[in-house]
Amino acid sequence: MDHVFCLVSTKHTESFTKLALDSFFKHTKIGLGDIFVFVNNDGTNAFRENYPIDIYINNKAPKSWAKNFNKGLRIAKKFSKHFVVITNDIILTKDWFEPLKLRDDVILIPSCNINHNYKVNKFLLGFVIQLQDYLGKEKVLEDLVHFHQKRFNIDNFQERIFMQFYLGRIPYQIHNNVGYFDETFSMAGGEDVDFRIRSAMKGYKTMIANYSYVIHFQGKATWDGCETNSQEEIRRNSYINRAIKKWGKELTDIFIDGSRSKEICYSLGFKEWFDKGESYKIINALARY
Numbered sequence: 001m002d003h004v005f006c007l008v009s010t011k012h013t014e015s016f017t018k019l020a021l022d023s024f025f026k027h028t029k030i031g032l033g034d035i036f037v038f039v040n041n042d043g044t045n046a047f048r049e050n051y052p053i054d055i056y057i058n059n060k061a062p063k064s065w066a067k068n069f070n071k072g073l074r075i076a077k078k079f080s081k082h083f084v085v086i087t088n089d090i091i092l093t094k095d096w097f098e099p100l101k102l103r104d105d106v107i108l109i110p111s112c113n114i115n116h117n118y119k120v121n122k123f124l125l126g127f128v129i130q131l132q133d134y135l136g137k138e139k140v141l142e143d144l145v146h147f148h149q150k151r152f153n154i155d156n157f158q159e160r161i162f163m164q165f166y167l168g169r170i171p172y173q174i175h176n177n178v179g180y181f182d183e184t185f186s187m188a189g190g191e192d193v194d195f196r197i198r199s200a201m202k203g204y205k206t207m208i209a210n211y212s213y214v215i216h217f218q219g220k221a222t223w224d225g226c227e228t229n230s231q232e233e234i235r236r237n238s239y240i241n242r243a244i245k246k247w248g249k250e251l252t253d254i255f256i257d258g259s260r261s262k263e264i265c266y267s268l269g270f271k272e273w274f275d276k277g278e279s280y281k282i283i284n285a286l287a288r289y
Helices: 011-027 065-078 138-151 172-178 191-201 229-247 249-257 261-267 271-275 279-287
Strands: 003-009 035-040 055-058 082-087 106-112 118-120 123-125 167-170 205-216
Touching (some): 003 065, 011 082, 035 065, 065 172, 065 191, 123 138, 138 205, 167 205, 172 191, 191 205, 191 229, 191 249, 191 279, 205 279, 229 249, 249 261, 261 271
Parallel strands (some): 003 035, 003 082, 035 055, 106 205
Antiparallel strands (some): 106 167
């Protein structure tokens, strides 16, 4: 079964988008039946002629994260294909996609600098990375990925409490059963974790593929990009309040807020599950109530 790859871009992050597109087409083995969907959130028509894009969607007005990726997801559902989420503030690397294709019963996300930190020749791959930290370090990254992949088998998959859909493969059988991203999370945030919660309740885990390693710059379209502190606070409060109404405070505090996850899990008797990153068990235990 083939794939629909969907990348969403914004005008003020186009410098990141170019790097994401370059690295995708360099390091991804595209099949004959695969479809690449590009969603331009701001109507700028950027990149339309420069890359082998199969479907180009140019929004007349900016849409939310969920609405944009649902555009690609509808195409995946229509043609019964697996779906791949690609946010534009990433750098893809050699063989990033190969482990993600090994299982069709799990949502798989490549590991990145959030999961594995490295420091090589003053190249710091920490929790948040700026564009200037990466530019000129392309060869260092290639060598680092080679080193990283020697540490893990290609089928090394691991649950974690904190997992974002910055990049991930959602098999057809999962998104066909779970549905679409919830567009009532109207501001960017929470909708990816909401999908993960709904998937767990349908019997599907979300896991990190440790063999894959990509760069995720993080938050360049929101909190580490164009937002002021007050705008970030308003957006964050919006999606947290929406999640509380939908899932209750405990699930929201653990998986969407995240600031007191360990404390809450320990108090609920989930210490062993939390320490092992067994989010699937925690979600299903709390979702019963």
